[in-house]
Amino acid sequence: MEPRAHHVIIGLFTVLAVSAALVFALWLGKSSADREWAYYQIGFDHPISGLSEGNPVLYSGVPVGEVLELTLDPANPSHVRVLVRVDKEVPIRKDTHAGLILANITGSMSVQFRGGTSESPVLEGNRNNPPLITADPSAFSSLLTNGEALIEKTEILLTNANNLFSEKNLENMASILENTRSATDSLLAQRAELLALMEQFDAAGVRAEEAAIKVSSVSDNANAILLEKVTPVLSSMDRALSTLQPALARLDNLTRNNEGALDAGLQGLGELTPAIRELRSALRNLNQFATRLEANPAGTLLGGSNIKEVEQ
Template sequence: MEPKAHHVIIGLFTLIAVAAALMFALWLAKSSADREWAYYEIVFDHAVSGLAKGNPVLYTGVEVGDVLGLQLDQTSPGQVRVLVRVEQSVPVRENTRAGLVLANITGSMSVQFSGGSKDSPILEGTRDDPARITAEPSAFNSLLTNGEALLTKAEMLLTNANKLFSQKNTENMTMILQNAREASDSLLGSRDQLIALLERMDDAGKRAAEAAVKVSTVSKNANALLQNEGKSVLTSMSAAMNTVQQTAARIDNLTRNNEGALDSGLQGMGELAPALRELRSTLRNLNQFTRRLEEDPTGTIWGGPSIKEVSQ
């Protein structure tokens, strides 16, 4: 009698649980049907791997709807049209952006809306005439799209790395490191000489700096001299040139005005030439007499040889 009672209780509990589950499902379906929805058609120009019917639609991370269907564009197979529904109370505007986000680590994707300013008009769409939104490619989607190219480049990189670390290159690298070690040991052995050389170079640099300062000072002084005294010299030279020009002009005018007198004077100078020669001869004789008088005054005055005329 007791086992039969237990079976009855278990069966009754099972029926109650199934009835409660059915009632909950009916209530959930009714609340979903009673909710008001806005419909949007999102156009993707890239692959939508991981997106499927029933996946959630998010608005800045908050679930506001779900995906109703996906289909290829008949006129442009490279595009995918995704029909979604969003609670009508959510303000999806004309400048609202749409894209894909990773839902979980299994690769499932969700549609996410973001952005939208208050001054932008609200998009309204029905099931028969959904509003259209062009999706923007996300960084994760670009990474997935370019994953094959990245893997190819990674494979090429590994191949080149294997070539780089071949046996021959490894031996060459070992020799290079050995030579570098020997060179460093040699430098360490010549450290004192290098220090002395660096000190000399430092002294030379200081002297060069001092010489540069002196050259700069001389240059400044020369520049000041040219600017100050040079200007006065140039001014004096300019004044002298003006004076020479004026004097030359006066001589030219005087010559032009007294051209006849100058010609007569030149003729007179030609007539004076014989008289000048006679005067020169007389001066020579007088000079010779004076010299003899100084040497022998008595002989010259009291019977010395007569003075001979110097031939011309």
């Protein structure tokens, strides 16, 4: 009797569980059918791998709908159009942003709406003519795209590395290293000669430095002589010539003004002639001294060798 009662209880529990599941499914279907939906089309200009029909649509992380259809843009097959439905009570505005987010670690993606201000008008999501919302770039998709590009570049780098370390290049590198080693051994063998040559260069540099010091000293001495002895003499001669010039001018005026008296007094010409001759001699000597001083200042002032001209 007891085994039959147990079977009856188990059967009754199973019937009740199935009935509850059917009632829940009917309620859920009725609730879904009773809800009002707004339809939107989201445009993606990049791949949307991981997104499929039935994936949830979120608004700031809260489920508000689902993905209905995925199609390619007829004008540009590289773009994707995703038709979604959203609870009509959720306001989707013109400044609302849409994008993809990672749903789980398996790579499944979800559509998510975010943003939208109360001042922006609400988009009317008609099923027959759903408004188009341009999706924002997906960080995850960009990461996948950049990862693929990085993998391609890594593959190219590895290929170039393999080409670099080919057998021919390795032989060339070995030959270069062998030549470098031979050149190094040759330099080491001639180390004594190189050291002697460097010492000679060092000694030549020292001598050149000493010669430069001597030349600088001679130049300083010559400059000092010119400044201390020649310059004062030239200044004195310039002052003497400046003083003599007015006297010669007065003498010229005197002779010009008294030309008649000089012609009349020929008896005084004999006394004036020696004085004029001496003055001319003095001027001639002064002119010769100035010429020698200009040609050889140091020799003239310091008493250099006197060179006499030989009359021909």
